[in-house]
Amino acid sequence: MKVACLRLALLAAVLALASATAGRAQEQGGRQAFEAKVVYCKTCHGLSGEGYRGYYPMPRLAGQQPKYLENQLRAFIERRRVNPVMFNVAHVLTPATLAALTAHFHNLNPPPLGGAPRDNVGLGRTIYEQGLPEANIAACSACHGPEAKGHEEIPRLAGQLYPYTVKSLTYWGRERGQGGVRDDTSAIMVVTTHNLDAAQISALAAYLAFLK
Amino acid sequence: MPIDARRTGGSRFGAAETLPPLAEGRRRAFHARSLLVVGAVGLTGAVTLGLAGFSSSAKAVPSFARQTGQPCATCHTAFPELTPMGRRFKLNGYTITGGTEPWEAPPIAAMVLPTFTKTKVQADTPPTNPDGYPIAHVNDNFIMQQASLFYGGKIFDNLGALAQGTYDKASQHTYLDNTDIRYTNTFNFGPLNALVGLNANNGPTVQDVWNTTPAWGFPYVAATLAPAFSPPLTQVENGWGGRTVGTGAYVFLNDMLYLEGAAYHNMSKGMLGTLGQTCPYNSDYIQNVNAWAAAAYPAVPGLPFPAWQPWSQNPQNYSLACSSSSLAYASPYWRVALEKNWGEHSLMIGAFGFYPEVLPGRVMGYGVDHYRDIGWDAQYQWINDVHAVTLKVTRISEMQNLEGTFAQGIATQFINAMGILNMYGVAPIPGNGPSNPINYLMSFKASGTYVWDRTISGSIGYFHVTGSHDYWQYGNALYNTFQTGAIYSNGNPSSAVGLPNSAGLIFDFAYMPFSKGGPELWPWANAKIGLSYTHYLSLYGGTANFDGNGIYYNGSSWRTHTATDNNTLFLYTWVAF
């Protein structure tokens, strides 16, 4: 009992201090610590970064744009993007570790996890490549590129998990751009996510889920 | 066993005193031995008691392994000791499947049990019975103790059985050994889950699933050619197994509370014969009949049986001569147990009762003995991937209201005293009956078994028997000396002080090579190679010269009986397939 409380207190202390002190990873330094951190990420995000379907969908990180990843991790820390789990994960990362991690994941290229409904892949492709002007839905490809590989801060979408894309688009405004931060890039997507209906989101997410 | 032994022992009738005491001694030695085997130490329901003097055992039955697809170790720590799963397999009526179907491999299994027995000091006489194993020695006996054939498994649907047919080498006959037939079903009444079963078996506690009750208690195997002296046993221990039919019902509530009620009925002599349960006959009677009764009593019309015929030519003779006791009425048996399993632990506390109404020596007219056996037991098991520990403790207290035996004893004394010739050639009971009409007997057992990696087991057991003081029941050296005019060891339970009090330790080590799965060719095979040693701390209220008797050893040197003389080294190999 005592031991448990002590550990709990310690854990809480660690959590509180972590943002003020350098992360454990850096203190330990070295390749080994970094490798351990990579494995840690991959535990949830797939052993090749291909994503993983847990209770919550864990997004694909493989091939992701480093700048985007970095921005998102910062967004978690700054609570611009609300995700308690990723907040904890992100705030122990030192800038150097973070940069190395994003580079590592950018270089991975596993095949997509797949597993999306195939019925509406065609509609998804249309939305992605051309948008739905009548519905004020811009063509995704304009920013995310014809192959959905992303660019700088614009994320790669190809091969992203269907449920993750669906969830992200559906709850965009509730998760991202929080805390009144004005210059969060997520604002760009607000209108589009608002204009997409559930069927369109599903179609789009399905198309992206199979995209290599 | 003193009572039974007396009953079946030498007659005091007529020329009994002039008969060679050696024969009597043999007989008694044999009975004592069989009792040890059966009950006290007894293997499973083994059966036959003092009567026939054979013992048997059932173990990890390979057909169960085939039927369930499970290795022996799923149900057994060191077979036949059961794990919680083994208990549930049995409670479910042997109907769990998952392995081969009956039509692919019939639920038949076989077993052989070769043994080697060595006592610290050789017996006075070779352990055998008059028509039994012919080549037993006073010591160092190797014997293919028994061979068994099992039907073990599901019969159909929710009906299953374990039935064992055994050939016993020592007594050289084949009989129906442990048999347990069940029909089970499960019900849910709201939060209550009930496993309900109907059960038929052939001996009290044969149906029990814990290893604290006598039929399946420690030690699990014992020599049929055992030492001359062994402590007396309570009724529930000495095994009505094989000679009774028990029917009952049980319910196992919420995987925790076990309640059972059963009634045991006598088997007719005909049925006993059919099932191979030979009824020990009275040697005095046979000798009487063969030697002189025919001449002394020419055929007399109206006699219930032609006493003058050689006994072996008349089945009725045989039947009448059967000197084993029988159950006079349906005898109730009950059992309550609470088992709680948590994680790797299993704890059971329970109680059981058996109330045999015994007709001593099957002799009518003198009344019935009423027994009340109450047992308390507890068992703790800890089983994980590598280790298995089982601790067991059992205490059985028995009240003996020896109405029938006492009356027969008085009658026998009267007949002897008056020199009356009993026209049937049989005294009501041999001997004088008990000194007291009411006695008590208490049997305490505790044992612990440790099994490593499901393959190597070590056990230590302690047994302790106490009871009321009864000179005639437990032997009286002075009386023997006085009666016979010579000092013999008669091997009969003999106490210089008229007490049953005995104690001892049992050590057992065994190797079970196939517990985790048998050889490729026949993966269901099971084997146990074991060594056990029984050390007697005391026998019949004493340690040195406990029976007050002695013997001229090798015709010259004088020797008395010491408790430790009976210390027994026993080497056994169980092979089941």
Added chain:
Amino acid sequence: MKTLRLAFLLWPALLAAASTLSFAEDRPPGPLPKPQLDAKIAYCKTCHGLSGQGFRGAYPMPRLAGQQPEYLEEQLRAFIERRRLHPLMQNVARALNPATLSAIAAHFKELNPKPLGGAPKDLIAAGKKIYEEGVPEKQIAPCASCHGPDARGDGAMPRLAGQLHDYTTQTLASWSKERGQDPLKPDSSAIMQPIAQGLTHEQAAAVAAYLGSLE
């Protein structure tokens, strides 16, 4: 699901119909009501920047803020009529009726965010020179003569100030492949054609850098 599938099947047909029919016929005349207009403008800004300042996506999305309405309207028509080839914008533009189009153009005209920037600064001086003096040896007139000294444009002449340098470079490089594609219906893009062709890559980059820095 079924409707979705149906929509999907019908999609190519709709596209084909849209390209041959005038947009005005299947849409109500007049500008959209305010909420819908706002939605449409927000839609434009998804790509062209939340203040119309342009955006670098997979392609550079041009700045629309402060753009001349006449030019904007003309370009949107050019997309629709395939005089200017751009599959995405063709798709976007055909959903707009003239009144909406005007309203959008008017909206963007009023915006004046800072330039997105990002142009190489070392080219600005050379670009300014070309912008203001042209390239006489190649008979390239000063840009300022049409687009105005501050590059704000006028009427059909587009504003260039603050335009994304990469957009400008790309536009100049692909001018003849993208614009004036309907020989039966020549348009004002022909004016720029020789100029765009005459500029070397370096010169175009310099002008683009200069324009990208202009407010």
Added chain:
Amino acid sequence: MNAHTARSRIMKRTSAIVAVAVIAALAATPGQTQELPVRNCTWCHGPSAQGSGAAPRIAGQREQYLVSQLHAFHDRSRDNPASKQYMWGATARLSPEMARDFALYFSSLPAEAAEDGDTGLAALGKVIYEQGVPDANVVSCIVCHGPRGEGFEAIPRLGGMSHGYLKSRLEQWGQGYHASARPMPLVARTLSADEIEALASYLSFLK
């Protein structure tokens, strides 16, 4: 003597009546398990499939998870000592159809929480479960197993499973058993003994 005879008669009669009653009761129940021999499972997993001893609760477990585990036993990729001993044999002859039927049946049963962990450790377990220990590279369990430990598709339901089972699974992953069940071996490797204890405790109470 007469008393005894009478008692014997009553006993015989009573036992006969009891026998008849029980047989009637047995015969009257619908054979709900005729086709699917669920007793082969409840034998060890408990009559209500709430788990018993080393055998985990399977009532209310995720259907897909149950199927996947039955296959893992069958192909012997789940090689924990207890799995090897009990489940390899039990599934050796299990057809995929029957595995599916068993999974469907048991997943439909109501689950009860074991509540057999250390209450004092549950709070710490909750922190680890929900947040992980990022400094020690311990991932949060909640992202896969859900806020109430309900699991997802083939990811097992953990809420209310017995402390002992959860503990031994985590320990055995750390020891290299059932290595194919990725990513759990990775997770288990990062957990300390105390953390495993705390997690298992917390989960045993989670409903």
